[in-house]
Amino acid sequence: MALVGTEGLGPSVCTxxxxxxxxxxxxxxxxxxSDKQAVPHPGDWSIMxxxxxxxxxxxxxMALQKSEVARMISVLNQPSLMMTEVHERNYSLGSGWAFVGGLPQLGVKANSTFQGxxxxxxxxxxxxxxxVVILSSEVRPGVIAFIRLAEVNGRYNYSIWGLAEKDSGTITASQEHLDRRNCDMCNLMDIAxxxxxxxxxxxxxxLRASREQILDQMEYPMYTMEYTKAWLPGKWTVPVGPLEPVTFRTSGYIxxxxxxxxxxxxxxxxxxRVHPPRSTFRFVKLGMNEMDYFLNLEGAATTETARSNGTAQISYEKQTDETLDHVQEDSKGLPRPKGGTKVCELCGMSFRRVHDLKRHGVAIHGKRKDYTCRYCQQTFTQNGHLNEHxxxxxxGRNVFKCEICLSVFGAxxxxxxxxxxxxxNRRxxxxxxxxxxxxxxxxxKQHLQAVHGKEM
Structure with a gap:
């Protein structure tokens, strides 16, 4: 299919x-x-x-630049970390981060062309x-560039490249293409x-059959990075009417x-973004302190097999106030926060209630997340956290929305x-x-402990 220009027709992105x-x-x-601060955590085919x-x-x-549609090329022509965040029954939502100028580090040297x-x-x-995948990016204030990419068969994708006004959703320019996966001969000759x-x-x-197999393993069709890996990597040619075609090569890494x-x-x-730089520094420093503490604890560990390999074989389910008080007497040599009466035998953390110690042992040392979301399979350590998620x-029920930035909260x-x-910005x-x-x-509290060696 040749390039089809539809500039100025003004349809809505809803179409x-x-x-x-x-x-x-x-x-x-x-x-x-709408906005959501997303900090990616690798999972089963959730990020690539x-x-x-x-x-x-x-x-x-030159022809593409006249319509500004090519702005999206400049975004996608960068290494991009892509992450699926939300799975609903009939759609999925995700975030991506394009590294403008390339990754910040090339080998052992910093990449001077990295711009953010x-x-x-x-x-x-x-x-x-x-x-069908719709990718978008705000290429300048109030202007959204997008690409709608849809499977046709094993070889072809139908794509629409366009620009839209952010507030009204009006498409101000768009172009349609039939993208073609390169044959083996053209790949061998390295030509379009x-x-x-x-x-x-x-x-x-x-290739199409391999994607069908992925869908057959699901309860209902759900887009994952595994599907992306089976669909998009390879070399493609995009015919542009009478002009020379655009080519691109895509690779995916997990x-x-x-x-x-x-x-x-x-x-x-x-x-x-979530925490100002100084706060972020505190979190990093706290993490380093925790790592140093556990390394020291491992070095000073006794020969008890219950503490081998840094894991605790402690039954938190059967702990009582009496046994916990005994553990506290045996753990006086371990650094821990003051004020608690129930002490974890592994790390020395103290708690006011037996229930809190049990939850700490299961979630932190047991690494157990027994509560699974039936919609997106994300797991949680507590049922309350799952319900809020x-x-x-x-x-979207019983939530509290910020009138300023539209962020949503469960409490x-x-x-x-x-x-x-x-x-x-109160402090x-x-x-x-x-x-x-x-x-x-x-x-x-973290500041007092890290900087002044004091407890609240």
């Missing part, structure tokens, strides 16, 4: 899919009207590093068991698989040095704390020694 109803969650997500390299002939590039991260959003769903010159009708139905570096960089950036992420107290600490907790001020009591 891209039935899931993009006006003011719906998927539409607001795609148009960057995508590396896409475009080759745009000079004349073709560009946020990407994506909405995915299935039509007749064929995947232009249908005007290549008549090789190679079948790619084996492990390796580049993946680890990308994940670390994104987590650091997103943590800085379902309300905030899936049902009124969390909304109030969000407004006070984020939007009003109501002051250190009586150095008079430093902090947003939360826990931050002040």
């Amino acid at each position: 891209l899919s039935s899931v993009l109803e006006w003011n719906s969650i998927p539409l607001n997500w795609m148009m960057f009207k 590093l995508m590396d896409t390299i475009f080759k745009v002939p000079v004349a073709t590039g 991260l560009q946020r990407i959003r994506f909405v995915t769903f299935f039509e007749n068991r064929k995947a 698989c232009d249908p005007r010159g290549c008549n090789n009708e190679q079948s790619f139905e084996d 492990s390796g040095a580049s993946f680890d570096l990308a994940l670390l960089s994104v987590r650091q950036d997103e943590s800085t 379902i309300r905030v992420t899936h049902s 009124k107290s969390k909304l109030q704390r969000h407004v006070v600490t984020v939007h009003e 109501n907790f002051e250190c009586g020694i150095c008079h430093g001020k902090y947003k939360e009591k826990s931050y002040l």
Whole structure:
């Protein structure tokens, strides 16, 4: 299919899919009207590093730039960490981070061309068991660039590239293409698989069959990074009417040095968004202190097999106040916070209630997350955390929304704390020694312990 220009027709982005109803969650997500601080955690096919390299002939590039549609190419022509965040019955939502200028580090050297991260959003769903992905990015204030990519068969994808106004959702420019997976001969010759010159009708139905197998293993079609890995990697040719075609090569990684570096960089950036840099430093320092403590604890461990390999074989389910008091007497040599009466035998943490110690042992040392979300399979250590996750992420019932940034919370107290600490930037907790001020009591407590060696 040749390029079809539809500039100025002004359809709404809602016409891209039935899931993009006006003011719906998927539409607001795609148009960057709703926000969620996302700190990625690797899981089962939930996150992938995508590396896409475009080759745009000079004349073709000049034609594309006139319509500004090519702005999305500049976003996708970077290594991008992609993560699925939410699975609903008929769609999935995800975030992406494009590394503008390449990854921040090349081998052992810093990449001087790295300019920062560009946020990407994506909405995915299935039509007749064929995947559709809509990627979007705010390329300049008030302007959203998007690509709608849909499976046709094993070889072809139908794509729409466009621009839309963020507030009104009006599409101001769009172009349609039929993307073609390169045949083996064109790949071997390292040339574009232009249908005007290549008549090789190679079948790619084996690739389509592999994707069908992935869907057959699911209760209902759900887009995952495993599906992405089976669909998009490879070399593609995008015919552009009478002009020379655009080509691009896509690779996907779920492990390796580049993946680890990308994940670390994104987590650091997103943590800085959630907490100001000084707060982020405190969290990092606290983590380092905890690591040093457990390393020292391992070095001073007795020969008891219950503590071998840094794991505790302690039955928290049968602990009583009497046995816990005995543990406390045996653990006086271990550093721990003051004020508690029930002490963990492994790490020395103290608690006021037996229930709190049991929960600590199961969640922290047992690494158990027994509560699973039936919608997205995310796991939690407490049933209360699971119920709050379902309300905030899936049902939208009994939640509290910030009127300023539209962030959603599961408790009124969390909304109030969000407004006070984020939007009003209050720091109501002051250190009586150095008079430093902090947003939360826990931050002040960490400061006192780390800097002054004091307890609250």
